[in-house]
Amino acid sequence: FNSTELKDIELIYSQYYNKLEIYRFTSSLGKFVGYSEYGVKQAKYFNDLPGEVAQ
Known part of the structure; x- marks a missing residue:
């Protein structure tokens, strides 16, 4: 990776079970995106927390 543009950088955090x-x-x-029934509920919970996504 060789770029000075911040728009070229992406953070990905995944939770596996x-x-x-x-x-x-x-x-x-x-925002968070769920990939299972439980994951959709967790994603909604995290997205609804004030300030959680902004961190």
């Missing part, structure tokens, strides 16, 4: 992705935060979207 039993080798399955449950939810993910992507800085380009700026």
Whole structure:
């Protein structure tokens, strides 16, 4: 990677359980996204927390 532009950098935080992705935060979207029934609930919970996504 060789760029001085911050827009070229993306943070991805994924949570896995039993080798399955449950939810993910992507800085380009700026929110959590769920990939299972439980993950959708967790993503909604994290997205609804005031200031959580801004950190």
